Amino acid sequence: MKSHVELHVCNYERKDDENCIQKGSKELTDKLKKWSKETHGKDIKIIRSGCLGKCSEGIAMACYPEKKFILEATPDDSKEIKERLEEALRKVLES
Ligand code: FES
Known part of the structure; x- marks a missing residue:
């Protein structure tokens, strides 16, 4: 079964330059992956x-299928991101 909503989270670590890993993207991805598996099964997929x-x-x-970026997130923003993903899922299921 295909996922209804996908969130692609940058986990790229550039050497000697600003990157998402140094801002905590691994921690944020881990939190979101755990939540999506436990709460939404395959309906919401978190991808590194x-x-x-x-x-x-x-x-x-x-975020897909919205095709929108979420920027300047921090590991503390997981609650807000989860709400946004659930809203995206609702829209997909209603369409
Ligand atoms: S390191 Fe380029 S967008 Fe994350």
């Missing part, structure tokens, strides 16, 4: 991605 080209605005992530 490479660089999304938004390094100075990281932690960067891209």
Whole structure:
């Protein structure tokens, strides 16, 4: 079964330059992955991605099917991101 909502979270670590890993993207991804598996099964999928080209605005992530970036996130923003993903899932299921 295909996931309804996907969140691609940058886990790229550039050497000697600003990157999402140094801003806590691994911790944030781990939190979101655990939550999505336990709460939404395959309906919401969290994917570790490479660089999304938004390094100075990281932690960067891209939400599908909305095709929207979420930028300047921190590991403390997981509650807000979860709410946003659940809203995206609601819209997909209603359409
Ligand atoms: S290192 Fe995360 S967007 Fe480039």
